[in-house]
Amino acid sequence: IAGIxxxxxxxxxxxxxxxxxxxxxxxxxxxxxxxxxxxGLGLRLIHYSNTAGTxxxxxxxxxxxxxxxxxxxxxxxxxxxxxxxxxxxxxASSDSIGSQPQHFGDGTRLSIL
Amino acid sequence: GQxxxxxxxxxxxxxxxxxxxxTYQTSGFNGLFWYQQHAGEAPTFLSYNVLDGLEEKGRFSxxxxxxxxxxxxxxKELQMKDSASYLCAVQDSNYQLxxxxxxxxxxxx
Numbered sequence: 001i002a003g004i005x006x007x008x009x010x011x012x013x014x015x016x017x018x019x020x021x022x023x024x025x026x027x028x029x030x031x032x033x034x035x036x037x038x039x040g041l042g043l044r045l046i047h048y049s050n051t052a053g054t055x056x057x058x059x060x061x062x063x064x065x066x067x068x069x070x071x072x073x074x075x076x077x078x079x080x081x082x083x084x085x086x087x088x089x090x091x092a093s094s095d096s097i098g099s100q101p102q103h104f105g106d107g108t109r110l111s112i113l
Numbered sequence: 114g115q116x117x118x119x120x121x122x123x124x125x126x127x128x129x130x131x132x133x134x135x136t137y138q139t140s141g142f143n144g145l146f147w148y149q150q151h152a153g154e155a156p157t158f159l160s161y162n163v164l165d166g167l168e169e170k171g172r173f174s175x176x177x178x179x180x181x182x183x184x185x186x187x188x189k190e191l192q193m194k195d196s197a198s199y200l201c202a203v204q205d206s207n208y209q210l211x212x213x214x215x216x217x218x219x220x221x222x
Contacts, residue, residue: 101158
């Protein structure tokens with residue numbers, strides 16, 4: 001079944017550790033996005049990518065980095081995790097940066113202790 | 114700043130009709146979207162409005178008034194499976210989605 005796969009599903013991490021959240025899509029979409037979802041807040045864009053080889057900063061990029069080496073993969077890295085990064089992280093993709101709808105992965109629930 | 118407002122929670126009865134409102138103030142407008150999100154799951158696309166008026170899709174309809182910065186999602190013949198959060202999002206001038214916090218809809222038998 002075509003779609004977006006995120007890994008891991010959930011993770012508990014000690015503060016200060018490095019963590020990479022994986023995201024892979026098989027729809028050949030050009031645009032990919034990373035969001036975080038916190039209780040009482042809307043989804044907030046962390047980073048995005050228009051196409052392979054390019055990335056951009058969203059609303060809340062600090063503490064996160066991304067890469068887009070190919071069309072399918074868009075990993076999100078927390079270089080040194082802090083408790084405020086405890087959240088549910090969603091990866092999404094769309095045909096192009098302005099096209100809709102966005103298709104979402106099932107999310108990664110991350111707890112930083 | 115950019116802002117999307119929608120009620121935090123609503124309760125409705127199975128078989129009834131419910132209207133979920135969304136008001137927005139954004140830098141530019143390139144469309145308004147409604148997504149459904151069941152607890153612990155990913156958001157899934159429901160509807161898209163870019164012109165004023167009503168878009169109907171089965172039991173769900175979405176309305177937009179750009180001059181008022183207002184939209185609503187209308188759900189008819191409510192079913193228990195409609196219990197979920199409903200997310201309003203606006204695509205701004207940079208084609209980024211600005212999201213509301215979501216409306217949790219509780220359906221009672």
